[in-house]
Amino acid sequence: MVDEYDVIVLGGGPAGENAAAYAIAGSTRTAAIVERELVGGECSYWACIPSKALLRPGHVLAQARAMDGVTASGLDVAPVLRRRDAFVHDHDDTSQVGWAHDNRIEVIRGTGRLSGPRRVEVDGRELRARHAVILATGTTAVIPDIAGLRAALPWISRDATNLHEVPGRVVVVGGGVVACEAATWLSALGAEVTMLVRGTSLLGASEPFARDAVAAGLVEAGVRVLFETEPVRVDRAEVRDTGEGWIHGGPVTVAVRRGGSAPDDRASDADAAEIVADEILVAAGRRPATAGLGLDNVGLPEGYVAVDDQLTAVGVDGDWLYAVGDVNHRVALTHMGKYQGRVCGDVIAARAEGQPTTGSRYAASADHGQVPQVVFTEPEVASIGLTEAAARTAGYAVRTIEQEIGVAGTSLARNDFRGRAKLVIDTASRTILGATLVGPDMGEQLHAATIAVVGRVPLDTLWHAVPAFPAAAEFWLRLLEGLRLPEG
Structure with missing residues (x-):
C-alpha cells in the first residue's frame, strides 16, 4: 500500500514546519512531516535556542557590572544549564508534535528518502505526494580532514550548545558565527578559550569595524584569538565516547601552524607549536544533510539543492519538488528558513488551487541582499542587507556613514556603552542598502533597519521617523544627521 498526502516534508525543523502549515492552511489538504530525530529540528534543540539560552546570562552579567550600585559576582553554571535545558524541553519534542497535530500535520518518525517523482520511502513505508515534496533536511557539521582529529572525538556545535560540564581549557577551531558565539559563552562560564582562525579576521562577511569589535570583545573577556593559525595534528591518548556535551576523554594536544601555510605544507608539522586543552570544538563549516536522501532518483546530484x-528545485520537471532552509544553500539562518517555508507553502497552496503565483508574496526576494542577522557576541553585531564591499561589487554607487552611537538612551542603559553603526546608502535612489549596528543589545534595534532596507524607505522619509527620547533608537537621528554633512 502507498499512503497519500497532499504535501510531504522531509525534515521537521522550523523551515519544514512552516512550509507544511502554510501549504495546507485554510484547506482540506493533508500534510506529513518525516523526521528521524526531534520535531523542531536543529534550531530548537541544538542551535539557536540553546545557544541563546547560554549566551544571555553572560550578557546580563556584563550589563549588571556596567551599572553603578549593582553587585554582580559571576555566573552559577548549574542554574544556567538548567535554564538551557528548560528551553530545549530536555530534548522532549512532545509540544512540537502537539503543534503539528493541532495544525493537521501528521508526524512520521523515521528516515525518509526520495524513491521517485512525488514518492517518498520511510524505512520501507511508501508515501506519495499529490502536490509537493519539500526537502528541509538542513545541514550537518563538517570535521576537517586533519590528522588525528576525528579519532579524538572532538566537540561539534551540538556538544557545545548541550554541554553538561564546562571544560577547563577549550580550543575552538573556526572564526565564524558559531565559533565566536561558543567562545563567548564558554568563556563566560569559566573556560579558558583559545580560538584558531585560518584567516586574518573573525566573521569574514561582516564590515571590518564589526569584525574588529568582536575580536576585541573576546580578547577583553580573556579569549586567546590566534589569526592565520590552523591545526595540523590532534592527539588524544585517552578517548571516550561519553555522549553529547560531555568531555570526550583525556587532554587533547593540538599541533598548530601559524602564518597561513599553504595546504600542501600541512602534512609537515615539525615547526608546529602545541596547545594542550581539555576539549576541542570544531566550528569549521557545515555540509548539506542530503546523503542517502535519494536525490539521484529524481535526477539531482548529491549536495545542496538549487x-x-x-x-x-531546479532541474526537476513538474513543479512538485521544493527545498527550504539550509539545504538549498541560499541563507543558513533559521528566520530565513522559516521565511522561505512561508513563501514555499503559499506557492504550493496557490498551485494546488490553480491560482497564479506572480505576486511578490510568492517569491523569496529577501534572500537577495535583504537578510537580517544578529551575532550574539559581546558586543552584538546586528546587520541587514549589503556591506559596503558587497554593494560596490554589485555595482552600486554608494555613500556610507559610520560613527559612534553613544546617545542618551544607550548611555543610560549602561555606563560603559560602546557602539558603532554604519549605513550603506544607494546614492541613486537615496535609500539604505545595508546597515551594521555593533554594541550591547543591538539585535533589538535591527528591525527598524530591516524595514528601511526591505521597504526601500527614502532618506527624506526616514527623517520624519522621530525616535523616542531617551531610547537607544536615538542613534538613528545621529546617523541621519551625519548624512547631511558633506561626504569626506
Whole structure:
C-alpha cells in the first residue's frame, strides 16, 4: 500500500514546519512531516535556542557590572544549564508534535528518502505526494580532514550548545558565527578559550569595524584569538565516547601552524607549536544533510539543492519538488528558513488551487541582499542587507556613514556603552542598502533597519521617523544627521 498526502516534508525543523502549515492552511489538504530525530529540528534543540539560552546570562552579567550600585559576582553554571535545558524541553519534542497535530500535520518518525517523482520511502513505508515534496533536511557539521582529529572525538556545535560540564581549557577551531558565539559563552562560564582562525579576521562577511569589535570583545573577556593559525595534528591518548556535551576523554594536544601555510605544507608539522586543552570544538563549516536522501532518483546530484525564488528545485520537471532552509544553500539562518517555508507553502497552496503565483508574496526576494542577522557576541553585531564591499561589487554607487552611537538612551542603559553603526546608502535612489549596528543589545534595534532596507524607505522619509527620547533608537537621528554633512 502507498499512503497519500497532499504535501510531504522531509525534515521537521522550523523551515519544514512552516512550509507544511502554510501549504495546507485554510484547506482540506493533508500534510506529513518525516523526521528521524526531534520535531523542531536543529534550531530548537541544538542551535539557536540553546545557544541563546547560554549566551544571555553572560550578557546580563556584563550589563549588571556596567551599572553603578549593582553587585554582580559571576555566573552559577548549574542554574544556567538548567535554564538551557528548560528551553530545549530536555530534548522532549512532545509540544512540537502537539503543534503539528493541532495544525493537521501528521508526524512520521523515521528516515525518509526520495524513491521517485512525488514518492517518498520511510524505512520501507511508501508515501506519495499529490502536490509537493519539500526537502528541509538542513545541514550537518563538517570535521576537517586533519590528522588525528576525528579519532579524538572532538566537540561539534551540538556538544557545545548541550554541554553538561564546562571544560577547563577549550580550543575552538573556526572564526565564524558559531565559533565566536561558543567562545563567548564558554568563556563566560569559566573556560579558558583559545580560538584558531585560518584567516586574518573573525566573521569574514561582516564590515571590518564589526569584525574588529568582536575580536576585541573576546580578547577583553580573556579569549586567546590566534589569526592565520590552523591545526595540523590532534592527539588524544585517552578517548571516550561519553555522549553529547560531555568531555570526550583525556587532554587533547593540538599541533598548530601559524602564518597561513599553504595546504600542501600541512602534512609537515615539525615547526608546529602545541596547545594542550581539555576539549576541542570544531566550528569549521557545515555540509548539506542530503546523503542517502535519494536525490539521484529524481535526477539531482548529491549536495545542496538549487532552487528558484519560489523554492522550486531546479532541474526537476513538474513543479512538485521544493527545498527550504539550509539545504538549498541560499541563507543558513533559521528566520530565513522559516521565511522561505512561508513563501514555499503559499506557492504550493496557490498551485494546488490553480491560482497564479506572480505576486511578490510568492517569491523569496529577501534572500537577495535583504537578510537580517544578529551575532550574539559581546558586543552584538546586528546587520541587514549589503556591506559596503558587497554593494560596490554589485555595482552600486554608494555613500556610507559610520560613527559612534553613544546617545542618551544607550548611555543610560549602561555606563560603559560602546557602539558603532554604519549605513550603506544607494546614492541613486537615496535609500539604505545595508546597515551594521555593533554594541550591547543591538539585535533589538535591527528591525527598524530591516524595514528601511526591505521597504526601500527614502532618506527624506526616514527623517520624519522621530525616535523616542531617551531610547537607544536615538542613534538613528545621529546617523541621519551625519548624512547631511558633506561626504569626506
